[in-house]
Amino acid sequence: MPDLEVDLVDQFICPPCVDKHPELSLRTTWKRRCLYGLEHKNPQSADSCHKPARGAFSKYCSDECGVKYMRLRIELWADKGGDKNKLWESVKGAQKREGTVVSAKLAQEARADAPSDKYTIPGLVKPEKTRKDRELEGLHAKLDEVVKKRDAEKEEMDLVLWREKVTGLAIRRSDSIEECGWDQRLCFGDEEVAEFGTSVLESYESGQSDGDAMQVDAEGEWWCQGKKKCDRHVGWQKLRLAEVQFEKEMKEQALLKLTTRERKIRTRIEDILDPHARVSATCNSVHTTPQKATTLPSTNGQPKPKAPVHADSSKKGKKKR
Ligand SMILES: [Zn+2]
Numbered sequence: 001m002p003d004l005e006v007d008l009v010d011q012f013i014c015p016p017c018v019d020k021h022p023e024l025s026l027r028t029t030w031k032r033r034c035l036y037g038l039e040h041k042n043p044q045s046a047d048s049c050h051k052p053a054r055g056a057f058s059k060y061c062s063d064e065c066g067v068k069y070m071r072l073r074i075e076l077w078a079d080k081g082g083d084k085n086k087l088w089e090s091v092k093g094a095q096k097r098e099g100t101v102v103s104a105k106l107a108q109e110a111r112a113d114a115p116s117d118k119y120t121i122p123g124l125v126k127p128e129k130t131r132k133d134r135e136l137e138g139l140h141a142k143l144d145e146v147v148k149k150r151d152a153e154k155e156e157m158d159l160v161l162w163r164e165k166v167t168g169l170a171i172r173r174s175d176s177i178e179e180c181g182w183d184q185r186l187c188f189g190d191e192e193v194a195e196f197g198t199s200v201l202e203s204y205e206s207g208q209s210d211g212d213a214m215q216v217d218a219e220g221e222w223w224c225q226g227k228k229k230c231d232r233h234v235g236w237q238k239l240r241l242a243e244v245q246f247e248k249e250m251k252e253q254a255l256l257k258l259t260t261r262e263r264k265i266r267t268r269i270e271d272i273l274d275p276h277a278r279v280s281a282t283c284n285s286v287h288t289t290p291q292k293a294t295t296l297p298s299t300n301g302q303p304k305p306k307a308p309v310h311a312d313s314s315k316k317g318k319k320k321r
Protein backbone atom coordinates (compact mmCIF):
# COMPACT_ATOMS: atom_id res chain seq x y z
CA MET A 1 0.00 0.00 0.00
CA PRO A 2 1.35 3.46 -0.87
CA ASP A 3 2.40 5.50 2.17
CA LEU A 4 0.11 8.30 1.11
CA GLU A 5 -2.96 6.15 1.55
CA VAL A 6 -2.23 4.86 5.05
CA ASP A 7 -4.26 7.65 6.70
CA LEU A 8 -7.27 6.72 4.64
CA VAL A 9 -7.54 3.13 5.83
CA ASP A 10 -10.58 2.47 7.97
CA GLN A 11 -10.11 -1.22 8.74
CA PHE A 12 -7.19 -3.11 7.33
CA ILE A 13 -7.46 -6.79 6.38
CA CYS A 14 -4.26 -8.33 5.24
CA PRO A 15 -4.33 -9.75 1.68
CA PRO A 16 -3.36 -13.33 2.71
CA CYS A 17 -6.39 -13.46 5.02
CA VAL A 18 -8.65 -12.20 2.24
CA ASP A 19 -7.37 -14.98 0.00
CA LYS A 20 -7.69 -17.63 2.71
CA HIS A 21 -11.36 -16.98 3.42
CA PRO A 22 -13.06 -16.08 0.15
CA GLU A 23 -16.44 -17.12 1.60
CA LEU A 24 -16.29 -14.27 4.17
CA SER A 25 -15.84 -11.64 1.44
CA LEU A 26 -13.33 -9.80 3.60
CA ARG A 27 -11.88 -6.52 2.38
CA THR A 28 -10.04 -3.51 3.65
CA THR A 29 -12.39 -0.61 4.18
CA TRP A 30 -11.52 3.04 3.51
CA LYS A 31 -12.42 6.40 4.91
CA ARG A 32 -13.72 9.06 2.60
CA ARG A 33 -10.87 11.24 1.44
CA CYS A 34 -10.76 15.04 1.76
CA LEU A 35 -12.60 16.53 -1.24
CA TYR A 36 -9.81 19.00 -1.88
CA GLY A 37 -7.51 16.03 -2.39
CA LEU A 38 -9.98 14.21 -4.66
CA GLU A 39 -10.54 17.29 -6.84
CA HIS A 40 -6.84 18.06 -7.12
CA LYS A 41 -5.63 18.23 -10.73
CA ASN A 42 -3.40 15.30 -9.94
CA PRO A 43 -5.00 13.35 -7.06
CA GLN A 44 -2.25 10.70 -7.02
CA SER A 45 0.54 13.19 -6.46
CA ALA A 46 2.03 13.76 -3.03
CA ASP A 47 1.04 17.44 -2.95
CA SER A 48 -2.66 16.65 -3.10
CA CYS A 49 -4.34 16.19 0.28
CA HIS A 50 -4.48 12.56 1.39
CA LYS A 51 -6.11 13.06 4.76
CA PRO A 52 -9.54 11.65 5.52
CA ALA A 53 -12.53 14.01 5.55
CA ARG A 54 -14.06 14.88 8.89
CA GLY A 55 -16.83 12.39 8.33
CA ALA A 56 -20.35 13.60 8.99
CA PHE A 57 -19.14 17.12 9.76
CA SER A 58 -17.38 17.99 6.56
CA LYS A 59 -16.30 16.84 3.13
CA TYR A 60 -12.85 18.21 3.94
CA CYS A 61 -10.11 17.20 6.34
CA SER A 62 -9.79 20.76 7.65
CA ASP A 63 -11.11 24.31 7.27
CA GLU A 64 -7.99 25.16 5.25
CA CYS A 65 -8.74 22.49 2.65
CA GLY A 66 -12.35 23.67 2.50
CA VAL A 67 -11.27 27.24 1.83
CA LYS A 68 -8.70 26.13 -0.75
CA TYR A 69 -11.29 24.02 -2.54
CA MET A 70 -13.77 26.91 -2.64
CA ARG A 71 -11.05 29.19 -4.02
CA LEU A 72 -10.37 26.63 -6.70
CA ARG A 73 -14.05 26.47 -7.60
CA ILE A 74 -14.36 30.25 -7.74
CA GLU A 75 -11.29 30.44 -10.01
CA LEU A 76 -12.73 27.82 -12.36
CA TRP A 77 -16.08 29.60 -12.34
CA ALA A 78 -14.41 32.96 -13.04
CA ASP A 79 -12.46 31.39 -15.92
CA LYS A 80 -15.78 30.44 -17.46
CA GLY A 81 -16.94 34.07 -17.27
CA GLY A 82 -18.28 34.23 -13.71
CA ASP A 83 -18.25 37.69 -12.13
CA LYS A 84 -16.25 37.53 -8.91
CA ASN A 85 -17.32 41.00 -7.73
CA LYS A 86 -20.96 40.14 -8.15
CA LEU A 87 -20.42 36.95 -6.22
CA TRP A 88 -18.75 38.85 -3.39
CA GLU A 89 -21.53 41.44 -3.32
CA SER A 90 -24.12 38.74 -2.84
CA VAL A 91 -22.34 36.85 -0.06
CA LYS A 92 -20.30 39.43 1.82
CA GLY A 93 -23.01 40.04 4.42
CA ALA A 94 -23.36 36.34 5.14
CA GLN A 95 -23.25 35.22 8.77
CA LYS A 96 -23.29 31.93 10.51
CA ARG A 97 -26.63 30.35 9.86
CA GLU A 98 -29.07 30.92 12.69
CA GLY A 99 -30.98 27.79 11.91
CA THR A 100 -34.12 27.19 9.92
CA VAL A 101 -37.38 25.96 11.32
CA VAL A 102 -39.71 23.71 9.39
CA SER A 103 -43.32 23.26 10.35
CA ALA A 104 -44.14 19.55 10.38
CA LYS A 105 -47.82 20.30 9.95
CA LEU A 106 -47.32 22.48 6.89
CA ALA A 107 -44.88 19.96 5.49
CA GLN A 108 -47.48 17.23 5.77
CA GLU A 109 -50.14 19.37 4.09
CA ALA A 110 -47.79 20.32 1.29
CA ARG A 111 -46.88 16.69 0.71
CA ALA A 112 -50.52 15.76 0.54
CA ASP A 113 -51.36 18.56 -1.91
CA ALA A 114 -48.40 18.49 -4.24
CA PRO A 115 -46.96 15.69 -6.34
CA SER A 116 -44.11 14.13 -4.36
CA ASP A 117 -41.40 15.20 -6.79
CA LYS A 118 -42.39 18.85 -6.77
CA TYR A 119 -42.75 20.11 -3.25
CA THR A 120 -40.36 22.61 -1.71
CA ILE A 121 -39.51 23.11 1.97
CA PRO A 122 -42.75 24.41 3.43
CA GLY A 123 -43.31 26.52 6.51
CA LEU A 124 -39.79 27.81 6.44
CA VAL A 125 -39.29 30.28 9.28
CA LYS A 126 -36.80 32.95 8.42
CA PRO A 127 -34.15 34.13 10.94
CA GLU A 128 -35.40 36.85 13.27
CA LYS A 129 -32.92 39.54 12.35
CA THR A 130 -32.88 41.20 8.97
CA ARG A 131 -29.68 41.41 7.02
CA LYS A 132 -29.64 45.15 7.59
CA ASP A 133 -29.90 44.80 11.39
CA ARG A 134 -27.21 42.22 11.38
CA GLU A 135 -24.86 44.34 9.32
CA LEU A 136 -25.50 47.33 11.57
CA GLU A 137 -24.81 45.24 14.63
CA GLY A 138 -21.53 44.09 13.14
CA LEU A 139 -20.57 47.64 12.21
CA HIS A 140 -21.33 48.95 15.69
CA ALA A 141 -19.21 46.23 17.22
CA LYS A 142 -16.37 47.17 14.87
CA LEU A 143 -16.82 50.82 15.71
CA ASP A 144 -16.62 50.17 19.45
CA GLU A 145 -13.42 48.26 18.90
CA VAL A 146 -11.84 51.02 16.81
CA VAL A 147 -12.83 53.71 19.33
CA LYS A 148 -11.36 51.65 22.16
CA LYS A 149 -8.11 51.18 20.28
CA ARG A 150 -7.94 54.86 19.41
CA ASP A 151 -8.45 55.88 23.04
CA ALA A 152 -5.61 53.58 24.06
CA GLU A 153 -3.36 55.05 21.36
CA LYS A 154 -4.23 58.56 22.51
CA GLU A 155 -3.23 57.73 26.05
CA GLU A 156 0.10 56.40 24.82
CA MET A 157 0.46 59.52 22.70
CA ASP A 158 0.10 61.69 25.82
CA LEU A 159 3.01 59.77 27.29
CA VAL A 160 5.11 60.34 24.17
CA LEU A 161 4.26 64.04 24.19
CA TRP A 162 5.29 64.30 27.82
CA ARG A 163 8.56 62.58 27.05
CA GLU A 164 9.16 64.87 24.09
CA LYS A 165 8.64 67.92 26.27
CA VAL A 166 10.91 66.70 29.06
CA THR A 167 13.57 65.68 26.54
CA GLY A 168 13.54 69.20 25.13
CA LEU A 169 13.73 70.75 28.58
CA ALA A 170 16.55 68.44 29.66
CA ILE A 171 18.55 69.21 26.52
CA ARG A 172 18.12 72.94 26.99
CA ARG A 173 19.24 72.61 30.58
CA SER A 174 22.28 70.50 29.69
CA ASP A 175 23.30 73.07 27.08
CA SER A 176 23.53 75.73 29.78
CA ILE A 177 25.63 73.81 32.28
CA GLU A 178 29.00 72.08 32.33
CA GLU A 179 27.51 68.75 33.33
CA CYS A 180 26.06 65.69 31.63
CA GLY A 181 22.51 66.65 32.65
CA TRP A 182 20.84 63.36 31.69
CA ASP A 183 17.47 63.17 33.44
CA GLN A 184 16.74 59.64 34.56
CA ARG A 185 13.05 60.49 34.85
CA LEU A 186 12.94 60.21 31.07
CA CYS A 187 12.70 56.48 31.72
CA PHE A 188 9.44 56.84 33.63
CA GLY A 189 6.71 54.42 32.65
CA ASP A 190 3.05 55.36 32.25
CA GLU A 191 2.17 54.96 35.92
CA GLU A 192 5.07 57.10 37.09
CA VAL A 193 4.28 59.75 34.52
CA ALA A 194 0.66 59.80 35.66
CA GLU A 195 1.80 60.35 39.21
CA PHE A 196 4.88 62.55 38.85
CA GLY A 197 4.59 63.92 35.31
CA THR A 198 3.50 67.39 36.34
CA SER A 199 6.09 67.74 39.08
CA VAL A 200 8.81 66.76 36.61
CA LEU A 201 7.82 69.66 34.37
CA GLU A 202 7.67 71.95 37.39
CA SER A 203 11.16 70.94 38.45
CA TYR A 204 12.44 72.42 35.18
CA GLU A 205 10.52 75.65 35.70
CA SER A 206 11.95 76.17 39.16
CA GLY A 207 15.35 74.94 37.97
CA GLN A 208 15.39 77.73 35.41
CA SER A 209 14.54 80.44 37.88
CA ASP A 210 16.92 79.20 40.55
CA GLY A 211 19.74 78.76 38.09
CA ASP A 212 22.55 76.51 39.21
CA ALA A 213 21.23 76.23 42.74
CA MET A 214 18.97 73.41 41.62
CA GLN A 215 21.80 70.99 40.87
CA VAL A 216 22.99 70.78 44.44
CA ASP A 217 19.50 70.30 45.80
CA ALA A 218 18.78 66.85 47.14
CA GLU A 219 15.73 66.92 44.90
CA GLY A 220 17.93 67.26 41.85
CA GLU A 221 19.45 63.83 42.13
CA TRP A 222 17.73 62.63 38.95
CA TRP A 223 20.04 64.81 36.86
CA CYS A 224 23.38 63.19 36.18
CA GLN A 225 26.10 65.42 37.60
CA GLY A 226 28.91 63.72 35.73
CA LYS A 227 31.24 65.64 33.43
CA LYS A 228 29.96 67.18 30.19
CA LYS A 229 30.61 64.01 28.19
CA CYS A 230 29.89 61.54 30.95
CA ASP A 231 30.90 57.93 30.29
CA ARG A 232 27.47 56.53 30.94
CA HIS A 233 25.33 58.95 29.00
CA VAL A 234 27.49 60.47 26.30
CA GLY A 235 25.36 61.65 23.37
CA TRP A 236 22.05 61.10 25.15
CA GLN A 237 20.60 64.30 23.73
CA LYS A 238 20.67 63.25 20.08
CA LEU A 239 19.70 59.67 20.83
CA ARG A 240 16.72 60.53 23.01
CA LEU A 241 15.45 63.21 20.69
CA ALA A 242 15.56 60.88 17.68
CA GLU A 243 13.88 58.15 19.67
CA VAL A 244 11.02 60.28 20.93
CA GLN A 245 10.44 61.83 17.51
CA PHE A 246 10.27 58.40 15.91
CA GLU A 247 7.82 57.24 18.55
CA LYS A 248 5.67 60.30 17.98
CA GLU A 249 5.60 59.72 14.23
CA MET A 250 4.54 56.09 14.70
CA LYS A 251 1.76 57.09 17.06
CA GLU A 252 0.56 59.80 14.71
CA GLN A 253 0.35 57.28 11.88
CA ALA A 254 -1.49 54.76 14.03
CA LEU A 255 -3.96 57.39 15.16
CA LEU A 256 -4.56 58.57 11.61
CA LYS A 257 -5.23 55.00 10.51
CA LEU A 258 -7.75 54.47 13.29
CA THR A 259 -9.49 57.78 12.65
CA THR A 260 -9.80 56.93 8.96
CA ARG A 261 -11.21 53.52 9.78
CA GLU A 262 -13.66 55.03 12.22
CA ARG A 263 -14.88 57.52 9.64
CA LYS A 264 -15.36 54.76 7.07
CA ILE A 265 -17.43 52.68 9.47
CA ARG A 266 -19.57 55.67 10.43
CA THR A 267 -20.19 56.51 6.78
CA ARG A 268 -21.19 52.91 6.11
CA ILE A 269 -23.62 53.00 9.03
CA GLU A 270 -25.12 56.24 7.76
CA ASP A 271 -25.42 54.77 4.28
CA ILE A 272 -27.39 51.82 5.63
CA LEU A 273 -29.78 53.94 7.63
CA ASP A 274 -31.58 56.12 5.13
CA PRO A 275 -30.75 59.83 5.03
CA HIS A 276 -34.01 60.76 6.78
CA ALA A 277 -33.27 58.40 9.62
CA ARG A 278 -29.85 59.96 9.86
CA VAL A 279 -31.40 63.36 10.53
CA SER A 280 -33.91 62.22 13.10
CA ALA A 281 -32.12 59.41 14.88
CA THR A 282 -28.83 59.22 16.65
CA CYS A 283 -26.81 56.01 16.58
CA ASN A 284 -28.18 55.05 19.96
CA SER A 285 -31.79 55.03 18.87
CA VAL A 286 -31.21 52.86 15.84
CA HIS A 287 -32.38 49.79 17.67
CA THR A 288 -35.46 51.34 19.19
CA THR A 289 -38.81 50.55 17.68
CA PRO A 290 -40.97 53.24 16.10
CA GLN A 291 -43.44 52.94 18.97
CA LYS A 292 -40.74 53.86 21.42
CA ALA A 293 -39.55 56.66 19.19
CA THR A 294 -42.86 58.45 19.53
CA THR A 295 -42.41 58.65 23.29
CA LEU A 296 -38.81 59.80 23.10
CA PRO A 297 -38.22 63.52 23.41
CA SER A 298 -36.59 65.08 20.40
CA THR A 299 -32.88 65.39 21.11
CA ASN A 300 -31.81 67.54 18.23
CA GLY A 301 -34.29 70.36 18.35
CA GLN A 302 -36.42 69.01 15.53
CA PRO A 303 -40.18 69.28 15.88
CA LYS A 304 -41.37 66.20 17.72
CA PRO A 305 -43.95 64.77 15.29
CA LYS A 306 -41.34 64.40 12.56
CA ALA A 307 -39.24 61.71 14.19
CA PRO A 308 -41.82 58.92 14.26
CA VAL A 309 -42.75 59.59 10.64
CA HIS A 310 -39.20 59.00 9.50
CA ALA A 311 -38.64 56.07 11.79
CA ASP A 312 -41.83 54.54 10.45
CA SER A 313 -40.88 54.83 6.82
CA SER A 314 -37.46 53.34 7.46
CA LYS A 315 -39.05 50.41 9.23
CA LYS A 316 -41.32 49.73 6.29
CA GLY A 317 -38.33 49.76 3.97
CA LYS A 318 -36.68 47.21 6.19
CA LYS A 319 -39.59 44.81 6.09
CA LYS A 320 -39.63 44.69 2.31
CA ARG A 321 -36.21 43.09 2.24
ZN1 LIG B 1 -3.89 -11.95 8.12
Ligand SMILES: [Zn+2]
Residues within 6 Å of the ligand: 034, 035, 036, 037, 049, 050, 051, 060, 061, 062, 065
Ligand atom coordinates in the same frame (compact mmCIF):
# COMPACT_ATOMS: atom_id res chain seq x y z
ZN1 LIG C 1 -7.55 18.07 3.05
Ligand SMILES: [Zn+2]
Residues within 6 Å of the ligand: 180, 181, 182, 224, 225, 226, 230, 231, 232, 233, 234
Ligand atom coordinates in the same frame (compact mmCIF):
# COMPACT_ATOMS: atom_id res chain seq x y z
ZN1 LIG D 1 25.74 61.24 32.82
